Amino acid sequence: MEVIDTPPDELHRALIRRGGPESLAAGVAELHAYFRSGAAAAVTDTLQRVLGRPATTLAEYLTDHRAEFTATAATPTDEMRPPDEH
Secondary structure, eight states, X not given: OOOOOOOHHHHHHHHHHXXXXXXXXXXXXXXXXXXXXXXXXXXXXXXXXXXXXXXXXXXXXXXXXXXXXXXXXXXOOTTTSOGGGO
């Protein structure tokens, strides 16, 4: 998985270009800025305490559920494609 660090203003413009409403684009960009700032970087043991076991890492989850993420399963329908790709 590749993470591309997109500035919030670029994300906002991209959402608008894809036909998203202004209020949604602004909210998503604001939330993205919050996470990008590191304000939500604290790691707690809450999930482990709730589950009663260690949390699964993203890598473990993706490995365990590889078949669900195959090209066949992930082929988008026309409804899922952005308007400019129909």
